[in-house]
Structures are given as structure tokens and as C-alpha cells.
Amino acid sequence: MQRFLDLCQDVALLWQNYWPGYLNGVKNTLILALIGTVIGCVIGLVCGILNTIPYSKSDPAPKRFLLKLIRIVVRVYVEVFRGTPMILQAVFIYYGLPYFTYNAVQWPSVWAASILVVSINTGAYMAESVRGGIISIDPGQTEGAKAIGMTHFQTMTSVILPQALRNIMPQIGNNFIINVKDSSVMFIITFTEFFAFHRYITGINMMYFPSATVEMIGYLTMTLIASFILRWVEKRMDGSDSYELVQADQLTMAAGTYTHPDKGTPFDERSKEHRERVRQELKYGRPKGDR
Amino acid sequence: MSELVLEVRHLSKSFGSNEVLRDIDFTVSKGDVTAIIGASGSGKSTLLRCINLLETPTSGEILFHGQNVAARGTDPCAYRTKVGMVFQSFNLFNNMTVLQNCMVGQTKVLRRPSDEARATALHYLEKVGMAPYINAKPRQISGGQKQRVAIARALAMGPEVLLFDEPTSALDPEMVGEVLTVMQDLAREGMTMLVVTHEMAFARDVSTHVVYMNQGVICEEGTPEQVLGNPQKKETQDFLARFRGQ
Numbered sequence: 001m002q003r004f005l006d007l008c009q010d011v012a013l014l015w016q017n018y019w020p021g022y023l024n025g026v027k028n029t030l031i032l033a034l035i036g037t038v039i040g041c042v043i044g045l046v047c048g049i050l051n052t053i054p055y056s057k058s059d060p061a062p063k064r065f066l067l068k069l070i071r072i073v074v075r076v077y078v079e080v081f082r083g084t085p086m087i088l089q090a091v092f093i094y095y096g097l098p099y100f101t102y103n104a105v106q107w108p109s110v111w112a113a114s115i116l117v118v119s120i121n122t123g124a125y126m127a128e129s130v131r132g133g134i135i136s137i138d139p140g141q142t143e144g145a146k147a148i149g150m151t152h153f154q155t156m157t158s159v160i161l162p163q164a165l166r167n168i169m170p171q172i173g174n175n176f177i178i179n180v181k182d183s184s185v186m187f188i189i190t191f192t193e194f195f196a197f198h199r200y201i202t203g204i205n206m207m208y209f210p211s212a213t214v215e216m217i218g219y220l221t222m223t224l225i226a227s228f229i230l231r232w233v234e235k236r237m238d239g240s241d242s243y244e245l246v247q248a249d250q251l252t253m254a255a256g257t258y259t260h261p262d263k264g265t266p267f268d269e270r271s272k273e274h275r276e277r278v279r280q281e282l283k284y285g286r287p288k289g290d291r
Numbered sequence: 292m293s294e295l296v297l298e299v300r301h302l303s304k305s306f307g308s309n310e311v312l313r314d315i316d317f318t319v320s321k322g323d324v325t326a327i328i329g330a331s332g333s334g335k336s337t338l339l340r341c342i343n344l345l346e347t348p349t350s351g352e353i354l355f356h357g358q359n360v361a362a363r364g365t366d367p368c369a370y371r372t373k374v375g376m377v378f379q380s381f382n383l384f385n386n387m388t389v390l391q392n393c394m395v396g397q398t399k400v401l402r403r404p405s406d407e408a409r410a411t412a413l414h415y416l417e418k419v420g421m422a423p424y425i426n427a428k429p430r431q432i433s434g435g436q437k438q439r440v441a442i443a444r445a446l447a448m449g450p451e452v453l454l455f456d457e458p459t460s461a462l463d464p465e466m467v468g469e470v471l472t473v474m475q476d477l478a479r480e481g482m483t484m485l486v487v488t489h490e491m492a493f494a495r496d497v498s499t500h501v502v503y504m505n506q507g508v509i510c511e512e513g514t515p516e517q518v519l520g521n522p523q524k525k526e527t528q529d530f531l532a533r534f535r536g537q
Contacts, residue, residue, distance in 0.1 A: 058347060058363060143345055144382030144441075148396035148448050149372035158395055162386040243388075243427040 010210035018201055025194035026218055032111075032186065032193060033179035036118030040179075041172055043119060044126020047074045049156065051127065052134045074127060081124035087185035090117045094189040114191045118183055122175050129171040133164035166237050173230035177223045194218060294321045295356075296452055296483055297342065297374075302351035302361075304334075304341055311337045313507045315351070319452065319485060324478045326494035326515075327487045329504035330530060335487040336379075338504070339456050342485070343376045372400055375445030379457040381437040383429040383444070389416065390425035393444045401448065408447075415443040419473050435466030439473055446477075453477070455486040491534055495519050503527050 015022070051074050055067045081089065094113045098106050107113045137160050145155040184195035192200075198215050202208050297319040304312040312334045319325055327335045340346040342353060344360065344367040353361040360370045383392050393412035397403045403411070416422045419439040429437055438458055445453055455474065459467040471493055478484060478497050488494060494501050494515060501518040503511045503526075511518055511527045522528045 056347070138382075140378065140380050140382040141384060144378065144384065146345060146367075147343060147371060147376035147378070147382075148444065149368045149370075149400040150396065151368055154399050158399060159384050159386065166386070239428070243424075243431055245423045246425055 007210060007213060010207055011213050014201070014207060014210055014214055018197075021197045021201065022194070022214060022218065025192065025197035026222065028191070029180060029183055029193040029195075030222065032114055032118060032183045032191070033176060035115050036183065037122055037172070037176045037179050039115065039119035040122025040175065041126050043123030044128075044130050047077070047123065047127035048130025048134060049161075050074060051131050053152065077120075078124045078127050081121055082128075085185075086117065086121050086182055087188055089121060090114070090186060090189050093117055110186075110189055110191045113189060114183070114186045117186070118179055122179060125175055126168075126171070129168045129175075130164065133168040133171075134160060136167060137163050166234075169230070169234050169237065173227065176230070177226055180222050180226065181219060295319075296321050296323075297485075298352075298354035298357075299338075299342065300352040300354065302338070302341060302353065303349050304337055304346060305349045311507050312341065312348075315509055317502060317509060317512065319483060321451075321483055322481045323500055324482075324484045324498045325486065325500040325502060326498035327485065327502045327504060328489070328491070328494055328530075329510075333504045334507040335504050336456050339376075339454050339485065339487050343371060343374055343454055345376075368400070372396075372448050373450055374452045374454060375448055375450035376454045376456065377438070377441050377445055377458050379460050381429070381434070381441045381461075383437055383441055385429050387428075388425065389421060389427050389429070389432070389440050392429070392440060393447045396444065396448050411449075412443070412447050415446045416440070418446070418476075419443045420469075433466060434462045435469045438462065438466075438470045442470075442473055442477075452483045452485065455484065455488070457487050457489065459488070459490060491519065491531075503530065505530070 050070045053067055053070075055064050090113070093116060094107060094110075098104075141159050141163065142155055145159045150158070183191075183193055186193055187196035187199055190196075195215060198211050202211050295318055299315055299317050302312055302315040303310065315338060317325075327338065329335050337346060341348045341361075344353075348361050351361065352359045355370060355373070359365070360367070383389075384395065387395060390409070390412055393416060394405065394408045397408035397411060398405055401408075413422060413425070416425060419442055421436060421439050421443060424432055424436065424440075429440070432440070442453075442458075458474070459470050462470065467490070471490065474484070474486070474493070475497050486493070486498065496515075498515055501512065501515050502509055503518055503522075503524075505526045511522060511524045517523075518527065519531065522531060
């Protein structure tokens with residue numbers, strides 16, 4: 001019990017003295033994770049779309065060759081960046097650029113390098129998620145779109161991607177939360193995110209456990225808020241469960257003409273159609289499809 | 292003799308080594324309502340899908356106003372706006388409302404301004420009795436209602452020919468009627484239609500032409516009276532007898 005009180009005291013002490021440093025770390029972590037996830041999603045989206053362009057044997061040879069090449073390139077990209085640790089990718093890219101250019105080209109800032117690493121790492125994961133999202137949509141949707149004359153591009157942007165994106169929203173959220181946590185490995189290239197500040201401060205005052213407690217609470221708070229927001233966004237995307245019946249004559253309203261109240265519409269209680277319908281309903285019961 | 296719209300010549304389709312359609316020949320004139328009947332697996336749906344170019348024919352020609360649309364290099368999209376299709380499984384766009392479903396093809400493919408597209412969509416939705424439901428999503432309406440919206444969606448593109456691929460097969464019995472009524476009205480207004488169906492009453496009463504398919508070939512064709520009333524071939528007689536026996 002005593003130890004817990006000590007811990008609380010130490011945590012309070014740390015926070016009191018160094019909160020600007022911790023908060024700065026939180027800020028950098030969030031910015032990096034957000035930008036990395038967004039760019040990663042765009043990369044993944046592009047890869048996933050390119051990967052699912054259909055081709056058949058009757059297509060001209062150059063088109064088939066190009067599409068095959070794209071698929072191979074995307075495949076290699078995905079396998080390489082999904083199959084190696086992000087911490088190594090960071091080192092590899094950060095020190096690789098000066099190495100290959102004999103120090104002529106340096107990274108303009110550690111920010112640029114970090115964002116690049118997180119983005120292409122996320123992109124590799126998202127490419128597969130997007131591909132999965134696209135192929136999970138019922139082929140009937142594509143056929144319906146084709147049957148009214150839509151091109152592949154129109155089908156994708158109007159019909160398939162809106163549905164696929166909804167389905168991969170949980171994956172995007174997943175990646176964001178992973179990025180919040182895993183961007184901590186960027187300390188290796190001296191990026192000052194949340195965890196890097198822990199390393200810095202413990203190097204000075206050796207309060208490893210209290211500082212780690214602050215970090216744990218900090219990360220958990222960030223990820224909890226993130227998942228809460230994501231749930232909310234998903235709910236918004238799903239739209240309302242109910243809908244309004246339109247009881248007026250839409251055509252005449254759209255045309256701006258005036259309907260005399262005595263004339264009525266088929267949905268009007270005084271109209272002949274309505275009376276007939278009511279009579280039928282009383283006789284045979286309400287048709288099931290009607291509501 | 293009215294104007295020829297569609298002409299199918301020596302059409303064949305194989306999936307791998309499996310030959311589904313063999314040397315199909317038939318024509319559709321303006322205003323014809325052709326019912327294609329036959330047992331499951333006889334190639335009816337494949338034939339319809341070939342006509343819409345959803346399947347690429349292995350060989351043969353499909354002439355639309357004299358132009359071969361099955362030839363390599365022809366743009367299927369422009370052709371498909373002229374030949375609408377209604378599917379067994381509706382295939383309404385799940386991410387759009389009923390109204391948007393009927394508008395998207397007009398605005399994106401035909402490039403109509405959206406108020407014109409809206410008016411056209413409402414006109415056809417009214418016609419199929421779905422105007423009150425324009426704000427509903429496909430998952431919120433019944434099967435029969437979905438199919439009526441699908442018909443309105445196809446009509447909104449202003450097609451010359453409508454293809455129906457077993458439009459009532461996925462519906463509960465009590466909803467079949469509402470869809471057939473809509474189709475019957477269309478036929479009466481002179482829409483050229485090609486209907487794959489198991490509804491013998493529809494074939495008998497509404498169609499002007501009946502095609503009986505068996506194992507990938509057209510076994511018998513003619514007027515409903517000829518094919519349904521007085522079938523000449525043994526296969527047709529057996530098929531119809533089996534249907535009546537049910």
C-alpha cells in the first residue's frame with residue numbers, strides 16, 4: 001500500500017516538473033500517427049485499387065503486361081514492408097539516404113523520415129486491407145453498375161469503394177492505434193515522441209517505473225479516445241436506421257405545379273385509389289411488402 | 292414487319308471445356324416480349340448475360356441495330372445503356388438510397404444534369420409504385436420492392452431493350468405478383484423485353500414470343516400458343532409436362 005502511495009507521489013512529482021515535455025511528446029506522437037495513417041491509407045488505397053483492376057485474356061498484351069507488373073511491384077512492396085520490423089526500416093531509410101549519396105543528401109528533418117517510415121509501413125498493411133475490402137463486396141454490385149453502362153472507374157468510385165471503405169474502417173482504426181503505439185520506435189532516429197521523452201527524463205533522474213507509469217496512462221488515454229472517436233465515425237457512416245416515407249407527389253412538387261387540394265394524389269385519403277386500397281386491405285389484409 | 296433490334300448469330304459460350312451455349316440464333320424485333328424458358332442449367336441466364344456482354348461470348352455475333360457489339364474493341368458501356376438488365380438478385384447499390392440508385396447512372400454515365408435525372412428517376416419510381424420510398428436504403432425494403440426499384444433504375448437510363456434474368460425467382464410468392472404487374476404494364480406500353488422466367492403464366496399471357504432452351508441450344512421457338520399450347524418437340528412436351536405436374 002505504501003508503495004502505491006509512493007508511486008502516486010512520484011508520478012505527481014514527475015508530471016508537475018516535466019509536463020510540458022510529456023505533452024510535447026504526446027503531441028508529436030499524435031501528429032506522427034495521424035499523418036502516417038492518413039498517408040498510409042492513401043498509399044494502401046492506391047495499391048489496393050491498382051491490384052484489383054480486372055483483366056482478361058482478350059485484353060491487348062501491353063495492358064495485361066502493365067497490370068501484371070503493377071501487381072508484382074505492389075506484392076513486393078507489401079511483403080518487404082510488412083515482413084520487416086518498423087524500427088529497422090527507420091534506421092535503414094534514415095541512414096540509407098546519406099549513405100547512398102555520400103552524405104550529399106541528408107534528411108531535411110527527422111520528421112520527414114519518421115512520417116515516411118510510418119506511412120509506407122501503414123500503406124503495406126492497408127494495401128491488403130483495401131484489397132480484401134474490395135473483393136468482399138458482392139460481385140452483383142459490380143454487375144449492377146456495369147449493366148447501366150458504368151466504366152470500371154465509375155463503378156469503383158460510385159459503388160464499390162464507398163462500401164469497401166465502410167468495411168475497412170475498423171482496419172483503419174486498428175492501424176491508427178498501432179501507429180500511436182509503434183511510432184515509439186522512432187526514438188531510434190532521435191525523433192522526440194512520447195516514449196523518447198521517457199528515455200530522456202529517466203536518463204536524468206532514474207525514475208524508470210514512475211515515468212513508465214505516466215507513459216502507460218498516456219498511451220492508454222490516447223488509444224481509448226481514438227477508438228471512441230472511431231466508433232462514432234463508423235456509426236455516422238452507417239446512417240440512420242429509419243427513413244421517412246415521402247407522402248406527397250414528388251413529381252408535381254419537383255415540377256413546381258400546384259395540385260388543387262380537391263384533386264388529391266394516390267396517397268391522399270380522399271382519393272379513389274386510396275379508398276380502393278383500403279377496401280382491398282380490409283378484404284385481403286395488408287400486403288406484406290407494404291408499410 | 293417491325294424493325295429488328297437484336298440479332299444473335301451463331302452464339303457459343305464455353306466455360307473451360309464446358310460448352311454452355313451452342314450455336315444460338317434468334318432475333319428480337321421492336322416491341323417483342325420474348326420469354327426464354329427451360330430447365331436450370333440449360334443456358335438461359337448465360338444467354339442473357341452474353342447479350343448484355345457481362346459474359347464474353349466464345350464465338351458468334353450479337354448485332355444491335357446491325358452493329359456487332361460482341362466484336363473486339365467495341366465499347367460495352369455505351370451499348371449497355373441501351374440494353375438494360377434486371378437481375379435475379381436485384382443488385383441495387385447498397386450504399387445509396389432508392390432515389391440515388393435511379394439517378395447515379397443518369398448523372399455519371401449519361402451526364403444528365405441532376406435535376407433532370409431526379410425528375411426522370413421520380414417518374415419511373417412513381418410508375419413502379421415506389422415513389423414514397425425514395426429515401427429508403429435497399430436493406431430497408433422488401434424483395435419485391437427492391438426488384439421494382441431495379442426496374443425503375445433500368446428504365447431511367449432510357450433503354451431500347453430490357454433484359455430480365457429470372458426477376459421473380461428470388462421473391463416470396465406473395466411478392467411475385469407486384470413485379471409481374473409492373474412488367475406486364477411495360478409490355479403493354481411496347482417496351483422490347485427479353486425475359487428469362489419460370490413463370491409459365493407470364494410467358495403464356497404476356498409474351499409475344501417463347502423460346503424453349505435445352506442443354507445450351509434453342510430447342511423450339513414460336514408464339515406462346517405454338518410452344519406452350521402445341522409443342523412439337525418431345526423435350527418441350529416433357530418439360531411442360533413436368534411443370535404442370537408440380
